[in-house]
Amino acid sequence: MCTYLTEKISISGSGKGPSGWFRVTDASVYFDHPVHAPAEHTLNIDFLDPGAGPSARVAVELTAESARALVKAIEATLESVPPGLL
Amino acid sequence: MYDAMLAESITITGHDGDEIEAYAARTLQPGPVGGVVVIHHLPGYDRQTAEFTRALAAGGYNAVMPNLYHREAPGASPDDAMAAARAKGVIPIPDERVVGEVAGAAAYLRGLTNSNGKVGVIGHCSGGRQAFLAAVSLPLDAAVDCYGGFVNRTPPGGHPLQGWQPLIDKTASLSCPLLGLFGVEDSAPSPADVAELEEALKAHGRTYEFHSYEGAGHAFLGVDRPSYRPEAAVDAWQRIWTWFGKYLAA
Numbered sequence: 001m002c003t004y005l006t007e008k009i010s011i012s013g014s015g016k017g018p019s020g021w022f023r024v025t026d027a028s029v030y031f032d033h034p035v036h037a038p039a040e041h042t043l044n045i046d047f048l049d050p051g052a053g054p055s056a057r058v059a060v061e062l063t064a065e066s067a068r069a070l071v072k073a074i075e076a077t078l079e080s081v082p083p084g085l086l
Numbered sequence: 087m088y089d090a091m092l093a094e095s096i097t098i099t100g101h102d103g104d105e106i107e108a109y110a111a112r113t114l115q116p117g118p119v120g121g122v123v124v125i126h127h128l129p130g131y132d133r134q135t136a137e138f139t140r141a142l143a144a145g146g147y148n149a150v151m152p153n154l155y156h157r158e159a160p161g162a163s164p165d166d167a168m169a170a171a172r173a174k175g176v177i178p179i180p181d182e183r184v185v186g187e188v189a190g191a192a193a194y195l196r197g198l199t200n201s202n203g204k205v206g207v208i209g210h211c212s213g214g215r216q217a218f219l220a221a222v223s224l225p226l227d228a229a230v231d232c233y234g235g236f237v238n239r240t241p242p243g244g245h246p247l248q249g250w251q252p253l254i255d256k257t258a259s260l261s262c263p264l265l266g267l268f269g270v271e272d273s274a275p276s277p278a279d280v281a282e283l284e285e286a287l288k289a290h291g292r293t294y295e296f297h298s299y300e301g302a303g304h305a306f307l308g309v310d311r312p313s314y315r316p317e318a319a320v321d322a323w324q325r326i327w328t329w330f331g332k333y334l335a336a
Contacts, residue, residue: 001235001274001304002128002212004246006172028172033211033305035129035165040305040313046169054162054170 003041006030015047015058022056025049034061043067090114091143093136098194100152101186107153107160108191109136111143117200120227120334123191124151125184125209125216127305128177130168131155134310135210142208145327147334148195152187154179178212178246181219188220204334206262208326209234211305215253221264222256228333230265230326233304235274238282257286263293265329267322269302269315297325 007029015024024047034042042061049056062070078086093111100106109131113119122142126135131153142149158174159167171177192205206228209217214234221229231237238254240247264287268280275283280298287294299306299318306315307322 001272004128004178004212006175006177006246008173008175026173028169030172033127033129035132035168038312040303040311046173048169048173050170050173054159054166057166057169059165059169 003030003032005032011047013047017056017058019055022049022052024058025051031064035059037061037063039063087146088115089144089146091140093140093143096150096194098150098152098190100190101183104157106156106187106190107131108150108194109139109153110148110150110194111136111140112148112198113143113146113200115146115200118202119146119148119200120202120204120206120330121148121150121192121195121198122330122334123188123195123205123207123220124149125188125207125213125220126151126154127209127211127213128168130164132164134308138210142330145330147330148198148201150191150194152191154184154187181216181223181250184216184219185223188216189224192224192226202334204228206230206330206334208232210307211235218253218264221262222253222259224261226262228262228265228330229260230267230329232267232307232322233269233272233275235272235279235304237275238279238286254283254286257283257292258290260287260290260292263295263329263333265325266294266296267307267325268296268298269304269306269318270298270300271303274304295325295329297322 026048028046047058096110098108124139139149139151155167155171159170204227207217207220208230210232214231302315302318305313306318
């Protein structure tokens with residue numbers, strides 16, 4: 001099934017695409033059919049700079065298990081940051 | 087059978103008279119032949135659906151697939167266009183706009199010199215729902231719904247389809263015979279959804295034929311997906327050829 005669901009957030013940072021580095025201002029997060037991953041549904045994240053056009057995108061398609069592991073790794077990394085850096 | 091074709095990206099006039107990109111695969115038979123509008127799935131106007139479009143041309147039809155995300159990202163690669171449409175909040179594409187794009191594609195097909203004037207529609211996944219949408223909204227000659235979800239019902243609260251009129255309510259307006267191809271292991275449409283739609287078609291005296299495949303779920307026709315089920319897909323393709331052969335013939 002198509003879920004059609006998309007979470008959109010504003011972000012600040014940079015990503016590297018086929019044309020090199022670019023700033024990312026937006027992200028879309030959705031669990032739906034992937035384009036490339038060998039699974040029927042994946043947790044997909046697009047890091048975007050809409051102002052630079054549709055190709056200013058870094059995309060990942062992750063299994064649900066991988067996505068949860070990534071969330072834990074990100075949280076663990078941020079929690080281990082030395083005081084004063086965040 | 088003479089199977090030469092011409093396949094290329096073209097521009098058609100879509101919803102509101104706007105020009106949009108489409109992929110056409112036309113048989114080079116002198117005709118007259120029928121035409122088929124192919125509606126791509128949610129991941130977009132992709133290589134796989136272009137292959138499906140060419141397969142129909144190789145089978146003796148004129149086929150065209152409108153790019154439903156062209157407006158959000160003209161000239162972009164299909165996956166980037168899908169992502170742009172998501173980021174702009176237009177997935178799902180409004181039904182009125184889809185109907186306009188399909189109407190434009192159908193007009194293109196009817197205008198071809200080898201056309202017999204008959205046009206069908208086929209779609210997969212979200213495109214299956216949209217094939218049903220087109221068939222209850224436009225004068226067509228045949229329709230094929232491949233596992234289109236959310237025809238009968240809208241999902242629970244907070245879903246972007248919430249508030250949209252269930253298409254099953256428009257069954258009385260179905261303009262053409264409908265072939266439905268489903269997987270028993272699918273959850274949207276579930277076997278109960280398929281049964282409910284079948285009851286509505288019966289109640290309104292519509293011509294239809296449904297096939298639900300054991301051991302198959304959603305997207306069983308997708309040859310490069312783990313959901314691919316060769317036995318179901320081979321039978322489904324035969325049903326498609328028979329359906330279009332019956333209702334789109336000269």
